[in-house]
Amino acid sequence: MPIKVLDPQVVARIAAGEVVERPASVVKELVENALDAGASQIAIEVKSGGVSLIRVTDNGAGIPSGEVELAFARYATSKVGSFEDLESLSSLGFRGEALPSIAAVAEVDAVTCTAGETAGTYLSLKDGAVVSQGSRGRSPGTTITVRNLFRKLPARLKFLKSTATENSHIARVVTQYALAFPEVKFTLIIDGRITLTTPGKGRLIDSVAQVYGLEVARNMLTIKDRGWQGGATASAEVAGMVGSPAISRSHRGYLSLFVNRRWVNSRLLAWAVEEAYHGLLMVGKHPVAIINLSLSPEEVDVNIHPTKTEVKFRDERIVFTAVQRAVRQALIELTPVPAIEEVATAYTAPVPSRQASWLPVAGSDSFAASATEAPPTPAVSLPVLRILGQLMSSYIIAEGPDGLYLIDQHAAHERILFDRIKQQRSRREVEVQGLLEPATFEVSPQQAEVLKLHCEQLAEFGFSMEPFGARTYLVRTVPVLLHDKDWVGMMRELLDSLSGGDKGDWEEKIAIVIACHSAVRAGQVLTDDEMRELVRQLEPVAVPHTCPHGRPTMVHLSSAQLKREFGRG
Ligand code: ADP
Ligand code: MG
Numbered sequence: 001m002p003i004k005v006l007d008p009q010v011v012a013r014i015a016a017g018e019v020v021e022r023p024a025s026v027v028k029e030l031v032e033n034a035l036d037a038g039a040s041q042i043a044i045e046v047k048s049g050g051v052s053l054i055r056v057t058d059n060g061a062g063i064p065s066g067e068v069e070l071a072f073a074r075y076a077t078s079k080v081g082s083f084e085d086l087e088s089l090s091s092l093g094f095r096g097e098a099l100p101s102i103a104a105v106a107e108v109d110a111v112t113c114t115a116g117e118t119a120g121t122y123l124s125l126k127d128g129a130v131v132s133q134g135s136r137g138r139s140p141g142t143t144i145t146v147r148n149l150f151r152k153l154p155a156r157l158k159f160l161k162s163t164a165t166e167n168s169h170i171a172r173v174v175t176q177y178a179l180a181f182p183e184v185k186f187t188l189i190i191d192g193r194i195t196l197t198t199p200g201k202g203r204l205i206d207s208v209a210q211v212y213g214l215e216v217a218r219n220m221l222t223i224k225d226r227g228w229q230g231g232a233t234a235s236a237e238v239a240g241m242v243g244s245p246a247i248s249r250s251h252r253g254y255l256s257l258f259v260n261r262r263w264v265n266s267r268l269l270a271w272a273v274e275e276a277y278h279g280l281l282m283v284g285k286h287p288v289a290i291i292n293l294s295l296s297p298e299e300v301d302v303n304i305h306p307t308k309t310e311v312k313f314r315d316e317r318i319v320f321t322a323v324q325r326a327v328r329q330a331l332i333e334l335t336p337v338p339a340i341e342e343v344a345t346a347y348t349a350p351v352p353s354r355q356a357s358w359l360p361v362a363g364s365d366s367f368a369a370s371a372t373e374a375p376p377t378p379a380v381s382l383p384v385l386r387i388l389g390q391l392m393s394s395y396i397i398a399e400g401p402d403g404l405y406l407i408d409q410h411a412a413h414e415r416i417l418f419d420r421i422k423q424q425r426s427r428r429e430v431e432v433q434g435l436l437e438p439a440t441f442e443v444s445p446q447q448a449e450v451l452k453l454h455c456e457q458l459a460e461f462g463f464s465m466e467p468f469g470a471r472t473y474l475v476r477t478v479p480v481l482l483h484d485k486d487w488v489g490m491m492r493e494l495l496d497s498l499s500g501g502d503k504g505d506w507e508e509k510i511a512i513v514i515a516c517h518s519a520v521r522a523g524q525v526l527t528d529d530e531m532r533e534l535v536r537q538l539e540p541v542a543v544p545h546t547c548p549h550g551r552p553t554m555v556h557l558s559s560a561q562l563k564r565e566f567g568r569g
Contacts, residue, residue, distance in 0.1 A: 009104070012074070012128050013153065016101035018306040022160060023050025023149055024169035025307065026106070028263075029098035030144050031177050034058035035184065036079065036091045037142065040200060043187040044174055049166030051149050051157070059141040062114035065121040069133070072108075072125060074100040087298045092262055097306060099144075104128045105156070106149040112142040127152070164453035171195060171445035175211045176263045179256050179290050182207045188445060193470050195445040204241055204290065212254070213442045216288055219247040223291070223330045236295050236318055238326035242273070243288030245280040245331070250493045253446075254288040259300055261292055265309045269293065272320045276327035293323060382539045387531045394522040396531045403558040409526060409534065411547035413519035414512075416537045417481060418548040421511045425460060432462040433483035438474045441465065441488060447495040454498060454506060461510050463491070481518035490517035512548045 006014075020026055027044060034042045037060025047053035063071055070076050077096030080086060086094065102108055103125045113120030122136035150156040160166055167190050178186040178198045185200025198207045209217035220241040243254070257269045269291065277287050295313075304310040313319045385398040385405055396407040424430045443451055448471055451458075455465060462479030478487045494513045498506060520526065526534070538544050538553075547553050557565075 012104035016104040019101040030056035032092035049163035054146040168449035236322035240291040248285035258292040272323035411553040418515035431480040
């Protein structure tokens with residue numbers, strides 16, 4: 001084919017791909033525009049995962065009628081006038097790419113009105129071109145309606161995940177901005193259901209309560225940072241709330257990071273927050289935190305990628321130290337020290353090194369490497385063992401025909417239960433326990449989407465749950481294994497681990513989480529009988545040497561090794 005310049009429509013669609021990756025990207029751009037317009041109320045409505053409809057309505061400044069069409073032209077923006085303006089950027093948008101990109105991959109209607117105008121303006125676009133326009137009455141503000149996203153891009157459409165997954169990405173975007181802007185009243189409506197409303201009264205704690213529920217809100221500590229001066233020019237101010245160590249989570253999804261109230265993806269900041277919790281959290285746990293870092297605009301470059309979520313700091317050291325100190329101070333000042341120590345030492349189950357610390361750059365290679373670091377364990381099923389005692393209330397010491405076994409009681413029990421749960425499930429013989437009174441279970445908007453998707457599968461594992469209002473479920477039965485355990489915590493951990501969007505093997509995940517939460521804990525004193533029973537159950541297991549997470553359940557010292565250790569080999 002000879003070289004020729006691409007048709008503008010093709011160029012627009014190619015470029016749009018950078019900004020609009022999925023429905024949640026559209027929501028993000030439209031919400032950012034509404035915030036830039038100074039709105040105090042923003043309503044987001046989506047249908048079918050955002051593919052058939054996304055509508056964002058705000059009461060912001062509006063677009064003057066003479067400029068509406070221009071707003072949809074590429075690189076048209078009212079937010080910066082020159083390259084130098086980028087140095088003092090205070091708005092979320094600046095590239096003038098969002099509206100044209102969205103219009104290139106969907107059908108878009110805009111209705112907008114400024115305070116000074118008597119009538120609003122209406123504009124409708126298809127394939128990036130205006131198909132109709134006129135005037136339309138409305139109060140000041142803007143409504144952008146996006147329909148049939150990616151209809152002309154079947155490849156993109158195919159790449160999208162299930163409706164529930166796309167909804168969960170959308171809910172995440174909205175909840176993050178609801179946290180960053182507590183003075184704005186957010187409403188999120190997914191398929192006709194109100195999934196989130198924030199009061200918009202300016203108190204972060206109110207947004208936290210709406211997004212994460214009351215239990216988390218009750219355990220939040222406020223950061224009282226006076227700013228941190230680093231050198232003559234740079235200053236960084238940290239604000240927000242952090243969760244007490246008691247409400248830690250099993251993944252980083254509860255870490256919300258903002259720079260000048262822009263939601264960002266920053267390993268550096270996440271690392272700083274986690275460092276501040278050093279020694280206060282159980283291994284493998286992550287904090288709940290909402291952090292906004294205020295920097296003078298020239299200290300940070302947001303013009304790294306069209307989605308504007310990556311940032312570069314001029315001085316990473318200042319930023320890291322400011323965040324780490326502010327968070328640490330909040331934790332130390334406001335949390336009674338003994339409680340922290342109790343939490344920090346309560347759990348001693350071994351965790352693989354890849355979870356032990358948060359490495360700023362952890363490629364998949366380093367994961368593979370750490371997986372092979374596990375101590376060598378025998379490859380066949382266990383011989384009959386004689387129990388000698390318990391060590392540190394966590395390990396069972398046993399003797400076998402060939403030497404000594406140190407068994408991690410939690411990991412070993414997890415393995416036993418995991419096998420049992422999978423077996424019962426495949427035979428449809430799951431033992432369930434009816435609750436005397438159905439319990440209510442509150443979920444975040446994101447968790448609600450995941451729960452909807454997995455409700456049936458959870459039933460197969462013994463959880464019968466039904467919707468009870470927008471964000472609450474009624475739980476009628478739980479697996480017998482969990483009835484006297486913290487099944488609420490388990491469910492939350494599970495929903496969070498499934499919400500990443502990756503399909504993975506959900507059955508495996510559910511079984512693992514149930515096993516983990518039903519198993520005896522490290523630190524629990526066991527009687528001789530209990531230890532004998534546990535080891536007896538472990539003996540016939542097909543893979544007794546690792547727990548379902550792949551961690552070793554035991555360390556074996558053979559007679560030969562023992563002799564060598566004592567210089568007799
Ligand atoms: P950017 O946000 O980078 O300027 P966009 O394509 O998102 O680019 O928007 C283009 C312009 O349209 C904005 O600069 C702004 O002037 C106007 N605009 C878009 N959305 C809104 C809105 N909700 N309220 C007021 N003005 C808006
Ligand atoms: Mg914008």
